[in-house]
Amino acid sequence: MSDFNLKAATQEYATRLGDDAVVLGHRLSEWTSNGPFLEEDIALSNVALDYIGRARMYYTYAAELAGNGKTEDDFAYTRDMREYRNLLIHELPRGDFAYTMVRQLLVDVFNTYYLPELAKSADSTLAGIAQKAIKETRYHLRRSHEWTLRLGDGTEASHQRMQRALESLWGYTHELFDADPLELQLADAGIGVHNAALRPTWLAQVSAILTEATLTVPKDDWAVRGGRVGYHTENLGHLLNDMQFLHRAYPGCQW
Amino acid sequence: MMTPEQNFMRKIEAEEKIEPKDWMPEAYRQNLIRQISQHAHSEVIGMQPEGNWITRAPSLRRKAVLLSKVQDEGGHGLYLYSATETLGVKRADLIAAMQSGEAKYASIFNYPTQTWADIGAIGWLVDGAAIVNQISLQRTSYGPYSRAMIRICKEESFHQRQGYELMIALAHGSPAQKAMAQDALNRFYWPALMMFGPHDAESAHSAKSMTWKIKRETNDDLRQKFIDQTVPQIEFLGLVHPDQDLKWNAERGHYDSGEIDWKEFYNVINGNGHCNRQRVEHHIRAHEEGAWVRDAMTAYNAKQRAKTTEQRQAA
Numbered sequence: 001m002s003d004f005n006l007k008a009a010t011q012e013y014a015t016r017l018g019d020d021a022v023v024l025g026h027r028l029s030e031w032t033s034n035g036p037f038l039e040e041d042i043a044l045s046n047v048a049l050d051y052i053g054r055a056r057m058y059y060t061y062a063a064e065l066a067g068n069g070k071t072e073d074d075f076a077y078t079r080d081m082r083e084y085r086n087l088l089i090h091e092l093p094r095g096d097f098a099y100t101m102v103r104q105l106l107v108d109v110f111n112t113y114y115l116p117e118l119a120k121s122a123d124s125t126l127a128g129i130a131q132k133a134i135k136e137t138r139y140h141l142r143r144s145h146e147w148t149l150r151l152g153d154g155t156e157a158s159h160q161r162m163q164r165a166l167e168s169l170w171g172y173t174h175e176l177f178d179a180d181p182l183e184l185q186l187a188d189a190g191i192g193v194h195n196a197a198l199r200p201t202w203l204a205q206v207s208a209i210l211t212e213a214t215l216t217v218p219k220d221d222w223a224v225r226g227g228r229v230g231y232h233t234e235n236l237g238h239l240l241n242d243m244q245f246l247h248r249a250y251p252g253c254q255w
Numbered sequence: 256m257m258t259p260e261q262n263f264m265r266k267i268e269a270e271e272k273i274e275p276k277d278w279m280p281e282a283y284r285q286n287l288i289r290q291i292s293q294h295a296h297s298e299v300i301g302m303q304p305e306g307n308w309i310t311r312a313p314s315l316r317r318k319a320v321l322l323s324k325v326q327d328e329g330g331h332g333l334y335l336y337s338a339t340e341t342l343g344v345k346r347a348d349l350i351a352a353m354q355s356g357e358a359k360y361a362s363i364f365n366y367p368t369q370t371w372a373d374i375g376a377i378g379w380l381v382d383g384a385a386i387v388n389q390i391s392l393q394r395t396s397y398g399p400y401s402r403a404m405i406r407i408c409k410e411e412s413f414h415q416r417q418g419y420e421l422m423i424a425l426a427h428g429s430p431a432q433k434a435m436a437q438d439a440l441n442r443f444y445w446p447a448l449m450m451f452g453p454h455d456a457e458s459a460h461s462a463k464s465m466t467w468k469i470k471r472e473t474n475d476d477l478r479q480k481f482i483d484q485t486v487p488q489i490e491f492l493g494l495v496h497p498d499q500d501l502k503w504n505a506e507r508g509h510y511d512s513g514e515i516d517w518k519e520f521y522n523v524i525n526g527n528g529h530c531n532r533q534r535v536e537h538h539i540r541a542h543e544e545g546a547w548v549r550d551a552m553t554a555y556n557a558k559q560r561a562k563t564t565e566q567r568q569a570a
């Protein structure tokens with residue numbers, strides 16, 4: 001572990017967390033003007049804004065650690081799909097409202113346990129970002145929890161949509177609790193988080209909410225992985241195509 | 256004793272606000288419903304052309320700014336629907352009237368946002384023109400509308416500044432970026448002037464609205480303010496003014512400008528704009544796609560109510 005470069009590893013970690021946030025924020029922003037009613041349209045934009053804000057903080061820190069004059073936007077706009085390191089669950093399409101809300105529930109519960117751990121990080125910048133994000137996540141979870149109840153225990157049609165969304169997202173949740181050697185070493189150094197340890201509490205809370213919503217917890221019989229090594233679903237390429245369009249069409253410009 | 260009608264006119268003349276519970280002529284009420292709901296629809300439909308660039312915004316800061324701007328416009332729609340509801344109508348009916356084409360929204364949103372510079376041009380010119388109108392409407396005679404305008408104006412001036420700032424970045428950028436800015440200015444300048452409506456002589460609703468102080472200044476006066484304030488802004492950007500006939504008139508203390516192409520104005524209003532159908536269809540699609548969500552909410556709430564009643568009866 002002697003050749004483990006803590007600064008480089010932290011930079012990589014901040015980039016990964018920035019990737020998670022920017023990609024999910026992008027997906028949520030696709031709801032603007034497409035929400036089921038105006039109040040909800042506004043609320044979804046709000047959550048999207050929180051994630052964009054998070055991405056900016058993580059990337060800014062990664063840029064600072066890189067120390068070569070890079071900015072947050074270099075991370076978001078000049079890396080291609082294979083360089084992105086977000087967990088796959090964040091890049092899946094926005095889907096219908098049930099799909100979006102189930103994904104939020106799964107991710108919000110995860111963040112409810114992950115962020116307080118990160119807030120204890122020996123790295124004060126990461127800890128500070130996490131501290132700020134905890135408050136947002138509390139509000140996000142209140143929303144996704146309530147929506148899960150309403151839609152799970154609403155009509156037959158809404159129940160079916162929710163169950164279907166759960167089944168198609170469940171296999172992407174395992175990756176949330178993985179850690180490669182870099183993340184393990186960071187966790188050991190008190191900078192990162194031992195994600196695997198979070199799964200039992202995550203599963204317990206998610207199961208409780210799903211049961212309350214009359215939904216069935218899916219079977220753990222499939223798992224798709226690869227985000228942290230840049231092995232993505234087909235969705236991310238299209239997302240980046242949109243997001244990076246101006247940078248690709250007019251390279252090197254300031255906006 | 257004053258009749259209700261006389262008392263109403265007395266209040267109008269004394270610059271007192273008319274409040275929802277006050278007596279008002281039916282035509283005043285109808286006029287307000289038309290104007291405020293049209294304003295609400297404009298805020299909501301306006302989310303689409305700008306929403307068209309949220310996923311393509313070229314920096315995280317611009318993306319956040321645009322996202323919160325569009326979100327603000329949704330909020331403006333909400334305040335204005337609430338203001339309209341104080342006149343005894345339901346938001347759902349207002350929305351249905353917009354979707355059927357019976358109620359209008361600002362025709363400016365029938366223009367497509369083709370390039371990123373259009374986002375700057377809209378913030379700067381379209382929100383800019385809206386502010387000129389809305390500042391004047393802060394003094395409108397109907398209380399809830401006036402208060403909504405005061406609240407909205409604060410946010411609109413942010414939008415305009417952010418839009419203009421985006422234009423500065425482009426105008427001072429690469430030649431391609433500058434050309435993009437000029438092109439957006441050329442396309443949005445005239446439609447922005449049209450936002451103030453037809454010349455006073457031809458304006459269908461103007462006279463009565465002025466007497467009732469729903470409107471406080473005429474279309475042409477408001478338009479003139481906007482024309483005058485925009486000249487130095489275009490100069491500062493180093494762009495070419497789209498109106499080649501523009502000339503300072505020292506006697507009037509205003510700029511004289513070229514004639515607006517009213518044929519185009521009516522052409523777009525009457526359904527021949529690039530996005531008329533698209534905007535309404537988008538709204539209908541989102542509304543229909545959300546129907547099962549709204550139904551589930553209603554069903555869930557009904558179940559919860561039934562449960563509470565049951566518990567109360569058991570206790």
Ligand SMILES: [Fe+2]
Pocket residue numbers: 298327328331407411
């Ligand atoms: Fe607005």
Ligand SMILES: [Fe+2]
Pocket residue numbers: 328382410411414
């Ligand atoms: Fe605005």
